[in-house]
Amino acid sequence: MIDDHGSEVSGGTDGGAGSARPADAGSRSAFWEGVHHGKDVDGVSWWQSVPGLSLGLVDSTGLGREEPIIDVGAGWSTLVDHLVERGHRDLTAVDLSVTALRTVRERLGDAGEGVTLTPADVLDLHLGRDYALWHDRAVYHFLTEPGERDDYRASLERHLRPDGRLVVATFGPDGPTTCSGLPIVRYTHAELAAEFPGFELVDTAGEEHRTPWGAAQQFTAVLMRRRAG
Template identity: 45%
Template sequence: MADERVSHWEEVYREKDDTQLSWHQDDPSISLELCDVVGVDNASSVIDIGGGTSRFAERLIERGLSDVSVLDLSKAALDRSRGQLGAVGEQIEWIAADVTTWSPERSYDLWHDRAVFHFLVDADDRSAYRDQLYRCLLPGSHAIIATFALDGPEKCSGLPIIRYDPEGLCEVLGDRISLVTHRKHTHHTPWGSSQSFQFSLLRVGQ
């Protein structure tokens, strides 16, 4: 399964530029707002799961953070993003890995995932993702996880997804995590269609 995911996304990022990616957004405003809610600052460490060619890590560097990592299973996506950012890209740690099989070596203050978790339609993959999240986040740390909302699309990039509301997301992630707040967001694709997302801000307990 992991090898199939890598092949799919490598092909996507090799064949399409950002304007052809439905999930692309120039301004990750909701994510940044939720960072402000939990007080992410210059001393915070952040990992962006499935960051690909997202602008989120770049915006964090612009805000003065110095401990920012981006994980994506597509090396092509990471290479593109690093090349686009130039000198800024040298300040980011780039990790080419599948989050479900990755072996994290450290913890972070914030786990950010915009539109990875909803692709995990296999229960074992969701369980592996949950294990990695808890390995990376100490009690009191936070996660921002965005998925298609219950009224969102049923597929993305030709793949099936699972839609969530905040309560359903928390149920899947287990009782060690609690919902702080959430946002409903209508994402407009580069070609003008609308997609309904939910952004959940979560806190890890004991």
């Protein structure tokens, strides 16, 4: 079952180059539904069969298998699949695209009994619970306006425990300047860590991601711990 904390949408605009930048919740939902609708999972540039960068950082937190983890902007990511295989039992995946989440549900099958899939906007997230780890691969770099980043951080603060961990990955300084036809913001490790002043940096990582069609994309990632108080 897909949890209905957000609105289901269908159809939408094409996610290719030249698309108008979505500026509100409704247009963001329609845009990302359009990106996923009618495509195979490997038809999007960020597809990875094994999300090694994310898994390495999640593993380094040392979280117990019962600790709750949320993956925002999950799309078709296989992160939850691999976390289920590793024995994690309390997983939530959030995305604007119901199509993407339905694909994940079908792929998980019975193994996904402990995975909650929620269509919702991370800029206005209200799930009524908190998490030990917040994971985001490639949402934050789409937030080109200061107000969007403020809204993201407000959602993060509502949902992360006082001692919680944060993993965020974006395009690095030598990565692409656009994705799915939209502008993005590129970050160094230091710049990305500075975006979260209530957190202390624990570790950094990076990778040169190869898209399904062979293009190289530099990713920067940080692991941070929320400061107490």
